[in-house]
Amino acid sequence: MKKLSFFDKIIFLLNTLAALVLIISLLAPYLSTKLISSLSVVSLIVPFIVIFNLIFAVYWLLKKKRNFLLSGTLLLLWYLLLGPFYQISNGNDDSNIDNEKSFSIMSFNARSFNELRQLEDDNIESRIYEFVTKHNPDIVCFQEAYYAMKRNDALSQYGYKFVDFIYGKHQGKVIQAVYSKYPIVKIDSIPFPKSSNNAIYVDILINQDTVRIYNVHLQSFRIVPGLNTIQNEESTKLFEKSRSVMLKQYEQANSIRENMEATSYKKIVVGDFNNTQYSNVYHKIKGDLNDSYLEKGKGFGRTYEVLKFPIRIDYILADPEFEVLSHQNYDERLSDHYPIMATLRLKSHQ
Known part of the structure; x- marks a missing residue:
């Protein structure tokens, strides 16, 4: 076998890393x-590392060269x-979807409906309501909702709602909300210690079956997804901050899992x-x-972008007793997140 050139040795070293x-x-x-x-x-x-390994394999x-087996096998x-x-x-x-036996659920981090003016648009709130009305999901779960939703009559087509906000002075707590066309028979929340985030859940009666729906907003890294942020932040501080957030997310995930079980x-x-699926x-x-x-x-x-690269950090996860009939990602720029929707059906209702 022909020996590697000096350049290829450097490439293989980077490939190994x-x-x-x-x-x-x-x-x-x-x-x-x-x-x-750590x-x-x-x-x-992970998406970036996968792309690097794919480039090396190609x-x-x-x-x-047989060196492609290193990255190729791992990929x-x-x-x-x-x-x-x-x-x-x-x-x-879509032809397999029976509207009488299936239901749709949407998840959307609405970034407080642009309350802090992150987007230069005066109509974000009304556009979000119009977007939801247009796609007409049976259940809508908002993360980072707007406190006024507690008492306004927007999305009146939904007969039931739970907006997790206590009247009084707003303390910076992130608000979650669930709107439903099906009866909500119980509401509650899962508090996260030393965090403005939380998870809420509702028990909903869907065709005589009680389904528990969790609306989750885990700890944020609070890193603006731009190159300048990464360049200006000291690498050690950025890494330590990320590690600390991961630990908080882990504790929050455990709290949710305990409730689920x-x-x-x-x-x-x-x-x-x-966080990613990895x-x-x-x-x-x-x-x-x-x-x-x-x-x-x-x-x-x-559902989000980092350095203009599309990543997925928002999810719809369903019990194995549900059949997933469809999943849709939307491109509407109404927040820093993009909404998603899925159509589900209980397998027992087929």
Whole structure:
């Protein structure tokens, strides 16, 4: 075998480093964040690491070198174990959707309906209401809702709602809300210690079945997704901040999981996890639930962007007793997040 040139040796060294990071990312989802909090941060950059390894694999293939097996094998394991961040076909079959037996659920981090004027548009609130009305989901879960929703009559087509806000002085707590066309028979919340975030849940009566729906907003990294932010922040401080957030998310995920295990109801979890599908946090909450994007999604499944790269940090996860009929990502720029919607049907109602 012909020896590698000096340039190829440098390439192989970089390839080895990228492969090592990918190996760590393969392990991170299955190891407790509390045990490997420093390594868990790798889950945030998995799409980039996968792309790097793909480039290296193609490079060696074009050079007809067996070195492609290093990244190639790891990429195969990544795909089989953790699932893709891009899907070619969604498999949606609208003809298979019986509106009497199925229901749709939307999740959307609305960033307080632009209350702080992050977007230069005076009509964001009305546009969000118009967007929801147009797509007409049976259930809508907002993260970072608007406190005025507690008492206004917007989205009046929904006969039931739970806006998790206590009247009085606003203390900076992030507000979650659920609007439903089906009766809500119970409401409650799961507080997160030392955090402005939380999760709420509602028990909803759907065709004589009680379903518990969790609306989740995990701890945010509060890092503006721009290159200047990353350049200006000291790398050690940025890493430590990310590690600290991962630990908080892990504690919050455990609280949600404990509540989920304490109920016998069929469960649906939606919301903003502020983390990728390659994290231990995501896998802790997901358990055996089905991810609507992995079942029926297509493309990148973008719900957020970092450095203009589409990533998925918002999810709809459904109990295995639900069949996922469709999943839709929307492109409307009404927040820093993009809304998602899924159509589900209980398998017992087929």
